[in-house]
Amino acid sequence: MIEPNQITQPTKRIAAIDLGTNSFHAVLVDIYPDGSFRTIDKLKEMVVLAEKGMHHHLSEKAMERGIDALRRIKFLCDSQNVEHILACATSAIREAKNGGDFIQRALDELSINVRAISGKIEAEMIGYAIRHSIALDKEMVLMVDIGGGSVEFIVGNINGFHYFKSLKLGVARMAAQFVNSDPIIQKEIEALQNHFREELSEVAGVLEKYPVKTIIGSSGTMENIAAMIAHRNSKSASITLNEFVYTHKDFQSFYNYFIELNKKQRLKEKYLEEKRVDIINPGMVLVNLMIDDFNIENIKISEAALRDGMIIDYINKEKEKPNSQLAVHITDPCERSIYELLRKCNWFEQHSTHVANMALQLFDAFKKDLNLLESDRELLKYASLLHDIGYYISHSKHHKHALYIIRNSDLRGFNEDEVNLMAHVARYHRRSTPKKRHKKFKSLRKGLRKRIKKLSALLRVADGLDRSHFQNVQNLEIKKNKNKISFLITTEGDPELEIWGATRKSALFEKVTGKTLEIFDLNKT
Numbered sequence: 001m002i003e004p005n006q007i008t009q010p011t012k013r014i015a016a017i018d019l020g021t022n023s024f025h026a027v028l029v030d031i032y033p034d035g036s037f038r039t040i041d042k043l044k045e046m047v048v049l050a051e052k053g054m055h056h057h058l059s060e061k062a063m064e065r066g067i068d069a070l071r072r073i074k075f076l077c078d079s080q081n082v083e084h085i086l087a088c089a090t091s092a093i094r095e096a097k098n099g100g101d102f103i104q105r106a107l108d109e110l111s112i113n114v115r116a117i118s119g120k121i122e123a124e125m126i127g128y129a130i131r132h133s134i135a136l137d138k139e140m141v142l143m144v145d146i147g148g149g150s151v152e153f154i155v156g157n158i159n160g161f162h163y164f165k166s167l168k169l170g171v172a173r174m175a176a177q178f179v180n181s182d183p184i185i186q187k188e189i190e191a192l193q194n195h196f197r198e199e200l201s202e203v204a205g206v207l208e209k210y211p212v213k214t215i216i217g218s219s220g221t222m223e224n225i226a227a228m229i230a231h232r233n234s235k236s237a238s239i240t241l242n243e244f245v246y247t248h249k250d251f252q253s254f255y256n257y258f259i260e261l262n263k264k265q266r267l268k269e270k271y272l273e274e275k276r277v278d279i280i281n282p283g284m285v286l287v288n289l290m291i292d293d294f295n296i297e298n299i300k301i302s303e304a305a306l307r308d309g310m311i312i313d314y315i316n317k318e319k320e321k322p323n324s325q326l327a328v329h330i331t332d333p334c335e336r337s338i339y340e341l342l343r344k345c346n347w348f349e350q351h352s353t354h355v356a357n358m359a360l361q362l363f364d365a366f367k368k369d370l371n372l373l374e375s376d377r378e379l380l381k382y383a384s385l386l387h388d389i390g391y392y393i394s395h396s397k398h399h400k401h402a403l404y405i406i407r408n409s410d411l412r413g414f415n416e417d418e419v420n421l422m423a424h425v426a427r428y429h430r431r432s433t434p435k436k437r438h439k440k441f442k443s444l445r446k447g448l449r450k451r452i453k454k455l456s457a458l459l460r461v462a463d464g465l466d467r468s469h470f471q472n473v474q475n476l477e478i479k480k481n482k483n484k485i486s487f488l489i490t491t492e493g494d495p496e497l498e499i500w501g502a503t504r505k506s507a508l509f510e511k512v513t514g515k516t517l518e519i520f521d522l523n524k525t
Contacts, residue, residue: 002353002360002381013040014084015077016310017070019114021050021092021148021172022275023220024066026073027307028080035315036330038340039410043076045069046275049092050148050172058096067105074110086310087114090122091149091170119150119166125309127154127161130216132312133242133304135333135413142203142212142294145305146221146283148172153203155210163206167199171221174282183262184281192285197293207294215290218302220276221283226301227271229254242303243415248291251299255288304412333413338382341409345392347385351469356384358476359462363455365478370454370512379418380455383425387459390426403427403440417448421455428456429463433508457512460505465489467501477522480515487519495521 010030018025024045029037047065049058058066070087077085087106093099094116103114117125126145130136136158143154149170155163178192217226229235229246232254259281261269266277290296330336342349363377390401406423414422424441428434434453436442441449465473465487472495477488487502489495499519506517 002356002385010038012084013080013082014086014311014314015073015082016307016314017073017085017087017112018305018307018310019066019070019087019089019093020219020306021090021150021170022046022048022279023148024069024073025305025307026076027311028077028082029311031311031315031318032340032343034330035319036336036340037311037315038344041076041080043073045072046273048148048172048275049096050176056095056097058092058098058102063098063102063105066102067109070106070110070112074112085112086314087112088122088125088306088310089114089116090147090306091119091168091173094118095149119152120164122150122306123152123154123164123166124161125313126152126218126306127156127164127309128312129304129306129309130154130218130302131156131158131333132308132336133302133333133412134216134300135243139214140210140212141214141216141300142207142290142296143216143218143302144222144290145218146171146286147219148279151286155206155212162210163203165203167203169196169199169282169286171276171279171281171283174286175279179281183260189259189285192282193289196286196289200290200293204293212294213297215287215294215296215299216302217287217299218305220273221280222287222299223301223303224272224276224280225251225254225283225287226299228258228269231270232257240303240410240414240416240419241301242410242412243418244301245298245415247298248296251287251291255284259284303410334378334382334411337410337412337414338385341405341411342385342389345389345405348388348391348469350471351466352385352388354466354471354473355387355459355462356381358465358473359384359459361476362458362462362478365480366458366513369480372451372454376421376451376455379421380425380458383422383455384459384462386422387426387429387463399427399430402429417445420444421448421452424452425455425459428452428508429459430505433460453508454512457509461502461509461517464500464502464505465498467497472498475522483515485513485515485517487517488522489519490522495523 010032012031015026015028024047026043027039028041029039031037047069049062093102106112106114127143130143138157140157145152147170150166151169153165154161179188181188223241226241226244229250263277359380363380386406389405390398393401403423406426411419434441472491472493473489474492475490479486502519510517
């Protein structure tokens with residue numbers, strides 16, 4: 001049974017800025033009393049602080065690019081009424097002899113207090129971010145964040161982390177140190193491999209104790225590689241790369257093709273950012289080596305990275321303060337991201353929760369009849385909770401607005417098929433049933449379309465049973481026989497509107513079940 005939660009307003013708006021070697025990433029979020037947060041804006045600035053490699057000194061041009069990027073980020077923060085800015089500097093600034101000068105300029109010119117964090121703290125925050133973004137289970141995984149100056153390695157599962165390590169193996173550093181040819185030659189690849197194996201000896205030892213089959217990759221290099229593989233294999237990743245999975249065979253096939261490309265050819269690769277063209281190959285070699293040496297079967301992508309970890313660390317510290325306004329937040333990334341979106345859209349909580357409970361009751365009653373998956377139950381729950389969020393845009397066509405909002409809301413913990421399923425089930429809660437003439441629906445896989453039809457049938461009837469939006473149906477009994485399905489409802493008031501609403505939306509339900517639906521008011525029997 002889903003219990004309604006009290007609708008809350010955010011307690012604070014903050015920004016987190018990750019000052020990386022290649023790029024500065026900023027994310028602006030609202031923090032809620034339950035400790036969750038919702039992204040309201042993002043900004044990414046490619047700065048390439050180590051344009052000629054890591055030489056422990058920032059050039060004047062690199063400094064200016066960095067300050068200009070921070071100035072644009074600060075303008076965004078001011079325009080969005082951000083109350084507090086978190087800013088963390090990583091390898092390039094942390095190691096530069098004049099990194100302190102850059103930090104002082106950021107403070108003096110922009111009033112941004114930049115904190116140069118250690119590699120260990122960076123790895124810890126990335127681990128927290130990935131756990132926030134990805135639905136981990138008891139299986140041990142290796143989390144890898146490939147940056148420009150360093151690479152972070154975290155070993156853990158849903159129960160906790162067993163190992164954190166930051167190594168100076170970033171792609172900008174490695175490209176400057178080992179790559180002089182274009183395309184990269186075998187001698188350079190072998191030199192990179194030898195260096196990686198030497199530096200990864202401790203990680204290899206940890207993985208002997210905690211064997212893994214999956215790498216979870218975060219940040220730009222891993223995301224670019226995943227996006228290129230998705231495009232090459234005609235896999236859909238247009239909504240989100242979060243939870244996108246490719247196999248070791250997918251990667252090795254792409255690696256054999258990509259590693260032979262020269263710069264001009266790499267520039268033509270869709271989804272490879274232009275400023276990564278000269279430094280991507282060390283990342284390719286590193287991933288290929290880890291797959292071989294660590295017997296990796298799958299690589300999964302997390303779109304959460306250091307900046308998300310900074311926010312989580314901030315929230316955890318705020319919760320520990322006396323008289324804190326923050327309570328324990330929802331730990332499951334799927335549920336948390338759904339409720340963050342619901343709050344954003346000022347949802348009809350009582351109605352949506354009531355409809356979700358009835359939809360789940362229908363799911364349990366017809367799971368076997370409709371050959372539904374157990375995983376579909378959770379997706380139906382979330383689609384039911386989200387079905388009316390289109391009202392946030394307008395009443396007219398709110399079902400279509402719901403489709404758009406869900407598909408474009410950066411929901412964490414879900415893969416693209418799951419996002420599409422929830423979005424389409426919510427879209428088809430009213431008006432038209434799923435049809436191939438609907439372009440977005442037609443573009444989906446056949447198996448996914450079938451699941452959407454079945455779950456939409458359940459949601460449509462459940463929504464009809466609360467047509468008044470006053471939770472009039474207090475109890476629902478379901479009886480099935482060979483040709484008919486009977487709903488026996490107990491209501492608080494007159495049931496005519498609910499019976500009319502459910503009957504009006506019963507056609508798809510009757511089609512997928514192959515039976516006629518009848519609804520009876522137990523108050524009158």
